[in-house]
Amino acid sequence: MAEQDYSFTQEELDEIERLKAKFPTDKAATLRVLWVAQEKYGHVEPEVQQLVAETLDISPAHVHGVATFYTQYYKEEMGKFVLDVCTCLSCQLCGGYEILHHLEDELGIKAGETTEDGMFSIQSVECLGACGYAPMLQVTNGVYANNLTKEKVDKLIENLRNGNMPEFESMVMRQNEKRKKAVSE
Amino acid sequence: MPEVFIDGKRYEFEGKPKLLQFILDQGLEVPFFCYHPSMSIPANCRQCMVKVGTPIADKDTGEYELDENGERKIRWFPKFQTSCSTTVSDGMVVHTQESSEEVARAQKDTLEFILINHPLDCPICDQAGECPLQIQTYKYGPEGSRFEVKKVHKPKRVQLGERVTLDAERCINCTRCVRFTEEISETNQLTIVSRGDKNYPMTAPGEEFDDPYSMNTVDICPVGALTSTDFRFKARVWEMNQTPSIDITNGKGCNVDLWTRDNLVLRITPRQNEDVNDYWMPDEGRDAYQQFNENRVSRPSIKLDGDNQSNTSWNNAIETFAEVLEAHEADNLAVIGSPHASVEENYAFNKFFNLLGAANAKFTPHVIPGYGDDFLITDDQAPNANGCRLINLDESEADGIKAAIQNAEVVIILSDDLIGRDVFSAEDLDDKYIISLATNQTPTVEASDLVIPITCIAEHAASYINVDGRIQRSYPAKETKYTNRRLNLEMSEGRLDRYGTNFDNWVSEENKVDCLPVWEFLNHLGDRLGLAYQQDHSRTIFAELSNQFPALEEITYERMDEEQGVQLPIEQQEVTQA
Numbered sequence: 001m002a003e004q005d006y007s008f009t010q011e012e013l014d015e016i017e018r019l020k021a022k023f024p025t026d027k028a029a030t031l032r033v034l035w036v037a038q039e040k041y042g043h044v045e046p047e048v049q050q051l052v053a054e055t056l057d058i059s060p061a062h063v064h065g066v067a068t069f070y071t072q073y074y075k076e077e078m079g080k081f082v083l084d085v086c087t088c089l090s091c092q093l094c095g096g097y098e099i100l101h102h103l104e105d106e107l108g109i110k111a112g113e114t115t116e117d118g119m120f121s122i123q124s125v126e127c128l129g130a131c132g133y134a135p136m137l138q139v140t141n142g143v144y145a146n147n148l149t150k151e152k153v154d155k156l157i158e159n160l161r162n163g164n165m166p167e168f169e170s171m172v173m174r175q176n177e178k179r180k181k182a183v184s185e
Numbered sequence: 186m187p188e189v190f191i192d193g194k195r196y197e198f199e200g201k202p203k204l205l206q207f208i209l210d211q212g213l214e215v216p217f218f219c220y221h222p223s224m225s226i227p228a229n230c231r232q233c234m235v236k237v238g239t240p241i242a243d244k245d246t247g248e249y250e251l252d253e254n255g256e257r258k259i260r261w262f263p264k265f266q267t268s269c270s271t272t273v274s275d276g277m278v279v280h281t282q283e284s285s286e287e288v289a290r291a292q293k294d295t296l297e298f299i300l301i302n303h304p305l306d307c308p309i310c311d312q313a314g315e316c317p318l319q320i321q322t323y324k325y326g327p328e329g330s331r332f333e334v335k336k337v338h339k340p341k342r343v344q345l346g347e348r349v350t351l352d353a354e355r356c357i358n359c360t361r362c363v364r365f366t367e368e369i370s371e372t373n374q375l376t377i378v379s380r381g382d383k384n385y386p387m388t389a390p391g392e393e394f395d396d397p398y399s400m401n402t403v404d405i406c407p408v409g410a411l412t413s414t415d416f417r418f419k420a421r422v423w424e425m426n427q428t429p430s431i432d433i434t435n436g437k438g439c440n441v442d443l444w445t446r447d448n449l450v451l452r453i454t455p456r457q458n459e460d461v462n463d464y465w466m467p468d469e470g471r472d473a474y475q476q477f478n479e480n481r482v483s484r485p486s487i488k489l490d491g492d493n494q495s496n497t498s499w500n501n502a503i504e505t506f507a508e509v510l511e512a513h514e515a516d517n518l519a520v521i522g523s524p525h526a527s528v529e530e531n532y533a534f535n536k537f538f539n540l541l542g543a544a545n546a547k548f549t550p551h552v553i554p555g556y557g558d559d560f561l562i563t564d565d566q567a568p569n570a571n572g573c574r575l576i577n578l579d580e581s582e583a584d585g586i587k588a589a590i591q592n593a594e595v596v597i598i599l600s601d602d603l604i605g606r607d608v609f610s611a612e613d614l615d616d617k618y619i620i621s622l623a624t625n626q627t628p629t630v631e632a633s634d635l636v637i638p639i640t641c642i643a644e645h646a647a648s649y650i651n652v653d654g655r656i657q658r659s660y661p662a663k664e665t666k667y668t669n670r671r672l673n674l675e676m677s678e679g680r681l682d683r684y685g686t687n688f689d690n691w692v693s694e695e696n697k698v699d700c701l702p703v704w705e706f707l708n709h710l711g712d713r714l715g716l717a718y719q720q721d722h723s724r725t726i727f728a729e730l731s732n733q734f735p736a737l738e739e740i741t742y743e744r745m746d747e748e749q750g751v752q753l754p755i756e757q758q759e760v761t762q763a
């Protein structure tokens with residue numbers, strides 16, 4: 001495979017300039033620019049991290065530190081769908097690991113791996129701020145699938161295989177259900 | 186003056202000190218890890234927590250509200266505060282672990298947390314014995330742990346750079362090392378990667394930690410996570426003795442400690458001196474330990490047949506030296522002092538040949554333009570060019586030295602590898618009689634007809650004047666064949682020295698070099714020549730210097746010790762190119 005040349009287009013550079021202007025220092029724009037890079041390449045492998053560092057004129061070590069802190073940045077090429085299963089406290093208590101292991105069994109890979117057909121990657125991630133609907137997972141930094149059960153997971157995989165992204169689910173805490181009803185009536 | 190009450194005792198303070206630093210300055214203690222006085226304060230280890238409150242003052246009158254007992258009413262911060270990041274304010278009341286069981290408990294629990302994934306491998310860890318984590322765990326930590334789950338495993342034996350090895354499992358993520366590269370050396374080479382219990386410091390992918398100051402991170406790492414690749418597993422801290430000294434690898438004169446065991450210098454670490462190097466030193470200076478141990482000139486040697494030197498006795502060396510001097514007029518001597526040698530050595534050396542009628546010794550600075558940075562690495566490669574200037578040695582460029590040699594029959598060189606640093610070549614010395622007084626084997630020593638081994642900075646007490654005109658001194662750290670740690674009160678004794686005997690298997694004679702201080706050798710030579718020359722000790726030589734040179738007036742070894750070196754009233758000289 002020929003070595004890929006990583007660079008931003010003028011348009012992307014303009015976008016980056018706009019982002020930089022929002023922050024007091026260029027270093028502070030690291031998160032956003034990494035994001036621009038990931039949108040473009042689908043990952044932030046070391047070469048892409050290097051590109052971000054050079055573009056912002058900051059140390060590659062710092063960019064690396066930021067990129068590795070967040071599971072949302074993909075430090076290597078991932079499958080078409082990345083299933084981020086939350087195994088943080090609330091989800092863990094509500095069966096997060098069972099969901100994770102079930103997924104692993106179903107897809108024949110372990111957390112941190114990608115299926116051979118390049119369709120799915122699984123990651124075990126920290127709290128995604130949806131503890132109220134635990135256990136949950138997130139699909140490729142996008143929609144959440146909440147209140148998971150094994151059946152729901154199976155369904156999700158099937159849907160994704162057929163190219164159907166789950167719909168965004170509006171969630172309501174149980175204690176608020178009554179109020180929601182009242183509001184919608 | 187504003188006041189603060191710590192553990193029930195009143196202290197006055199000025200300015201806006203941080204609480205932890207203020208407490209430490211009073212000689213009191215609060216355990217901490219991430220705080221470092223010369224770096225920013227992230228307050229991330231949470232070990233330094235104390236209970237803090239401020240008195241309630243009336244908004245209008247500013248008067249303190251009192252309770253029924255007439256005591257000031259205190260409004261306590263709702264949670265314990267990290268003392269490292271708390272600014273002391275007037276009337277503040279503080280309880281440390283000494284007066285609050287709650288605080289002691291909080292600190293103990295924090296330690297229990299910090300230790301959850303720590304491998305507790307002190308028995309095989311280099312840091313043991315000088316490890317803040319180990320010490321504070323003993324003092325303030327829990328006796329055991331409630332965490333019985335498997336510890337998180339992380340990378341071990343990671344070669345971050347050529348000189349620093351990481352054991353990520355021992356790291357407590359205090360970020361001192363990262364902050365060092367960001368704030369002090371400014372290479373920004375380190376970062377903390379990953380998150381939660383999986384994080385540890387690392388370089389960017391493919392990048393090497395080749396910071397010229399990288400080993401300072403080993404010193405400031407409060408655990409054994411960062412270790413010196415070179416020193417790893419060589420000695421336990423408590424087996425070594427520690428002797429204050431000066432870095433001689435450049436002109437800055439960083440204050441250092443030499444760590445010796447059985448008369449080998451095993452490592453060099455920086456010694457704090459706000460006016461010179463703060464807590465830091467360049468990696469290069471640490472490598473100097475090798476030159477104190479290895480490749481030394483031991484026993485005099487002499488060229489008898491052709492180019493082969495062979496060892497000879499001191500008596501024979503003195504006799505030969507004396508005969509050479511007797512056979513030549515003083516005008517035919519080229520006497521060359523050295524910016525690599527101390528003030529006392531240069532002085533004693535110069536004075537001796539002055540007495541024989543020779544002109545002041547010449548010397549040439551050892552400067553590599555552009556070599557230095559604006560921090561602790563200097564263009565000047567020698568520790569004492571300013572010392573040579575101060576005692577009026579004759580400063581010349583390389584050409585001047587060359588010319589002096591050409592016109593001489595005998596060349597006498599003090600501790601300077603003039604051939605190695607290209608001042609002249611071995612051919613320039615053809616048909617001259619070359620005498621070297623030297624510490625290490627060098628091309629110059631190799632080209633010499635007579636070699637007198639002399640003590641290096643690790644073996645004598647002597648002073649050096651750095652590029653900024655600060656005079657600082659060394660102490661003997663290593664014994665020579667003729668000195669004895671037990672008898673020389675200036676030498677430090679480690680446990681092995683104090684409790685061992687000559688019959689213990691950790692004691693050997695091998696590491697003692699057969700050499701003499703320059704002045705002691707010259708005493709012998711002076712005796713033989715019937716010169717009125719007697720120098721007993723570097724301290725008395727220095728007293729003589731101080732009488733003779735106004736810039737050194739009222740300067741003594743005691744003052745250098747008490748004030749960590751003394752700034753001399755000398756002009757900063759433009760260093761000339763060698």
Ligand code: SF4
Nearest residue numbers: 356357359360362406
């Ligand atoms: S390696 Fe040492 S200095 Fe660096 S973060 Fe870890 S504990 Fe702190």
Ligand code: FES
Nearest residue numbers: 086091127128130
């Ligand atoms: S613990 Fe899973 S979303 Fe918060």
Ligand code: FES
Nearest residue numbers: 217228230231269
């Ligand atoms: S020393 Fe205060 S939090 Fe680390």
